[in-house]
Every structure is written in structure tokens, then in C-alpha cells.
Amino acid sequence: MVSWAITGATRGIGSTDPKNQVFALIRSRRTAGPLEELASKRKNIHIIVTDISDPKKLAQTATEVSQVTAGSLDVLILNASSAGPETSALPPSAFHGKEEALENDINENVKTNVISNIFVINSFLDLVRNGKEKKIIFISSQSGDIEFSRITGLPNLVGYSAAKAGMMVVVTKFGAELAQYGIKTLSLSPGWVNTDAAQAVTGDPEVRKFVLGIFHRVDPNVSGPVPVDEAVINMLQVIQSLTEVDSGKFLTHHGKNVFGDSGKNVDWF
Numbered sequence: 001m002v003s004w005a006i007t008g009a010t011r012g013i014g015s016t017d018p019k020n021q022v023f024a025l026i027r028s029r030r031t032a033g034p035l036e037e038l039a040s041k042r043k044n045i046h047i048i049v050t051d052i053s054d055p056k057k058l059a060q061t062a063t064e065v066s067q068v069t070a071g072s073l074d075v076l077i078l079n080a081s082s083a084g085p086e087t088s089a090l091p092p093s094a095f096h097g098k099e100e101a102l103e104n105d106i107n108e109n110v111k112t113n114v115i116s117n118i119f120v121i122n123s124f125l126d127l128v129r130n131g132k133e134k135k136i137i138f139i140s141s142q143s144g145d146i147e148f149s150r151i152t153g154l155p156n157l158v159g160y161s162a163a164k165a166g167m168m169v170v171v172t173k174f175g176a177e178l179a180q181y182g183i184k185t186l187s188l189s190p191g192w193v194n195t196d197a198a199q200a201v202t203g204d205p206e207v208r209k210f211v212l213g214i215f216h217r218v219d220p221n222v223s224g225p226v227p228v229d230e231a232v233i234n235m236l237q238v239i240q241s242l243t244e245v246d247s248g249k250f251l252t253h254h255g256k257n258v259f260g261d262s263g264k265n266v267d268w269f
Helices: 011-015 033-041 055-069 099-130 146-152 158-181 196-202 205-215 228-240
Strands: 003-007 021-026 045-049 075-078 135-139 184-189 250-252
Touching: 003 055, 003 099, 021 033, 021 055, 033 045, 045 055, 055 099, 075 099, 099 135, 099 158, 135 158, 135 228, 158 184, 184 228, 196 205
Parallel strands: 003 021, 003 075, 021 045, 075 135, 135 184, 184 250
Antiparallel strands: none
């Protein structure tokens, strides 16, 4: 039985093998209705409320997981994320004269997408060392890729993009450090997924048209976001096939290597 711990867990984890032990780490049960319903039907899913920005609470969470798995964890997935404050829509030059807003935009994104993820990895590292799969997966974004930003010409999401790019470097650093223990790390782009967050941003027809126009610069065939379950299945295939050869890389949900390739040749969607 393979054990998985997932931060920012959603109902998409229902696509995992029911024989696996899945620990859904969430911030609050208030918005976890679908997840609660799924867990009531799937006894392999354990919901744990925690705070990924608090190392002490994460230590308690790791202890809870350890008590179920006898001190091990096979796969740790870092899925919790945030696009940050409302200023995420601004391009870099728009922050001129808004230095406090710039600091907030950068700092909030770095705190959520970088520092908190490092807290999570360090809190669960001993369990991962004892696991059989020994995998740490960071759910990243094409927004953190230089070529994607260059080719699409997308100027906003400054703090979010910088934080995603920064965390990918951190994931590679962890991979370099932990290779001697057989631990593999990976940054994984989920593609364009029809999550609640995506619907909130691109649900408006005019916004959807604008976004499609940008995405068509890297893939003229993309027509819209894919269902959550489909995206999860694609990512699970990449995660399950991860070996030492690809450790530390940034791959798409189709297993395409991002670094070392040009943005137009990457199967982003």
C-alpha cells in the first residue's frame, strides 16, 4: 500500500488508487464539503487540518501521519498555492510608486509558494526517507517558466511567477541534497485545469477569449481547461513513472521536459 500526503488537497485526489493511503492536508473544513463527502466513501482518505506556514503544527501533522503509516511516507505532494493579493494583475512597471504593494505582492507569494513548502518538506522528510517510493512533488505552473512568459507575452502575476520559479530551484536543490538517500524530487506543471480558482479567473467569456489568445501563442490547439480528474490522472502517471533520471526536473503533466527546450515545443496543455 502506497502512502500519499497532499497539501491543498481537493476532490481530485479521488482519482488515486483506492488501495493507497491518502492524507489530505487542508487549512479548513469550511470549504472542504466535496472532500468530506469523498472521504466518507473512501476509507483510505484521511483529512487532517493543518497550517503549512506553521512548523509546529506541521510537526504535529507529520506525527499523525506517522501513527497511521508506521513512520513512513511514500509520496509528498506540495499542491497548496495562492496567486497572492489583488495586485497580481499588475505588470512590473505598474508598481512604480506602489512600493509597499510590490513588497506585499512578492512577500505573500514567496511565503505561500516557497517558504511554507520548505516547511512542509522538512517536516515530512524523515517519513519520506523511510518510504518505499521516496518522492517529493511540487505542483508548479507554466507561469514560473521563462520561455512560457516570453512567448506568451504575459506580463502580470509577477510575485506568483517569481515564487513558482524560485520554488522550482529549491526543489532541484532538495533533489541534489537527497539523491544519496534515494529520494527523488520533481516540479510538475498541471496544465490548464478547470479548478474552482480557474473558473473564477477565466469563467467570464471575454477573459476566456483573452487567455486563449495568449495560450495560442504556445499551442494553437488549446481550447480550454481540462477536467480536474483528467488532469490528476495525467499527473499521477508522471509521478508514478518518476525515476532518479528525471529527479529535480520541471516536467509537464504529459512528462515533457521543460528545461532545455523552447516554450513552443513544450506540451503545456
